[in-house]
Amino acid sequence: MTEFSAPGFEIARGVWRHFAAHDITAIPEFVPARGLRVDLACLTAKGEVWIVEVKSSLADFRADQKWQNYLEWCDRFFWAVPADFPQEVLPDEGCGLIVADRFDAAILRDAPEDKLPAARRKAMTLKLARTAMRRQLQWLEPDLGDL
Template sequence: MTILTYRASDIIRLLEREYPIEKFLSVPECKTGSPWIQRRCPRFDLWVMARSWVYPRFIGCEIKVSRSDFLRDNKWQDYLPYCTEFYFVAPPDIIDPAEVPEAAGLMVASEEGKKLTTEKEAPVRDVEIPRSILIYILMARTLLTVHTYGHATLVGNGIDNPCKEG
């Protein structure tokens, strides 16, 4: 059996399958606001919002493709104010579920790279999501159609635009 070498982009694809566009809005490389206004502006590898008014979920994902990257991570706590659930996501044998902090969960990619397994559920926290991340997504990560009469129409997010053909 061949063991895969994972890149962050491979895991992003698995996460996007885990959180399909019909039910979730996924924003890769999502900043938490403006670096010009905020002193510290953490950036999620993937930030996911459930398309639900009744059961709002905001899921932060930090991808770790090497053990050393996980061991030296000292910024994950900065993500917590921006998500109701926070997950480390890694290839097999990078992170032991027992060493995942209490405030985080763990998803692991399968050895063949076809699916993710939740090894440790993230606790769900009641968090009022800061406006800064929502404004960032609207201003920097959304496609607009600008009409000749000066108005703009929101088309969708710039990553997975369901209105785009192809």
């Protein structure tokens, strides 16, 4: 698992805290398919899959060439940025917007829902659960190595 940069981690932490208060779980650095790695993959109490891409700076956003490939793997897609981020550069069509700091977040624009097909939802839900369980096991039993 790769690490968030310090500013990116601070934003992700605020999103995690906000979502936890709304019964939404999140897992960082999730791979929905080969060649893709999302910053946060989330599962709502209703079983929706949300993806949140954290952008800590304009350079970080401009370097991201894969975000549109994430749309087919979620019901909703959000950008999460700090308060001083130039929001006008972010695509808004089909995307929600979250502003966050290390303590909390606010959803400024809800993401439109684009429901996953049932088979993909099941596959994503299972992959999210299995990834979370593997990570917990690695934390509890680090001598097992990468699974």
